[in-house]
Amino acid sequence: MGYLTTDEKTAAEPRKKVTLATIHEKKEKGEKLARTALYDYPMAVLADEAGIEIINMGDSIATVMLGGNSTIKATLDVMIEHAKAVRLGAPHCFIMGDMPYMTYQASVEEAVKNASRYMIEADMDCVKMEGGMEIVPVIEACTKAAIPVIGHTGLTPQSAIMLGGYKTQARSAEMALKLIEVVKAFEKAGCIAVVVEAVPSEVAKIIYENTSIPVLGSGCGPYSDSPMINWYDLLGFFTRNPKFAKKYANIREEILKGATAFVEECHNGAYPAPEHSYKMLAGEEEKLLQMLRSVYKELHADHETGAADNK
């Protein structure tokens, strides 16, 4: 890809594409897969190069990228455009496309059509949808239509208002039992995997030990096949992260260091330096100056003639 987007890939070893079979093989061996959520080409390139196995093209684009306060603002058209960029940047990753709010809730038919757009237009490996028992018919219909589905349960950000905010789920025995039943139903409905978000480790352990499909954990403690942290949280773009999201870098500080140095050099004239400027071909500057002198003379003469006519 060109320099206008991002650097050429420099990975020494070409990677193999991560498929559902890869995920199963790793699960068999008890190996974990690294997972993140991101939304654009340059970050996807870096994630692929870093060895991330699973990328969630998240509807968290609405909060993380667009600055909103809810994921329900993500639209399918925007999600698909970004999904295409992520696919181009990370050809080796297993990428799941989040079904945004109201693209699968109104009817099963609409859900299947909307889900198919991810597969056809953006080359996603699967779609992901949030909910509980109420989305089982949608999971079944998509599965019948050969659209691989990951069910996302526990903390489901699209229903944050009803959940009373981004709160830990299934903290009581009664709610935990309900969640365990939901995961069982997702498995039975044909889900290729399940995302369980922000649940107590005790509950995650029971789910993990009693589920045969891969369990992808976002705040599940150690009880999942694929822990995840949002790309922007793990790299330290924000001052505050969700509880489960460890910071592995402080990119915010790096960005501020570079950006404030640029501002300073703009202000004091240190930038641009000669090496950032372009030059004419040899001898052309002198030619141009001569041309300008003669053009200037003609203009001067026209002006004098005009002035004489007006008298």
Ligand SMILES: Nc1nc(=O)c2c([nH]1)NC[C@@H]1CN(c3ccc(C(=O)N[C@@H](CCC(=O)O)C(=O)O)cc3)CN21
């Ligand atoms: N930057 C970012 N990272 C995310 O992981 C993320 C978003 N944004 N936006 C949409 C959702 C919201 N998510 C969240 C948000 C907060 C917690 C969380 O841990 N909240 C409280 C604890 C919960 C409680 O009070 O019971 C915390 O301490 O941070 C978890 C997932 C995950 N998603």
Ligand SMILES: CC(C)C(=O)C(=O)O
């Ligand atoms: C939290 C993850 C799983 C997600 O759905 C998102 O980033 O949108």
Ligand SMILES: [Mg+2]
């Ligand atoms: Mg999401």
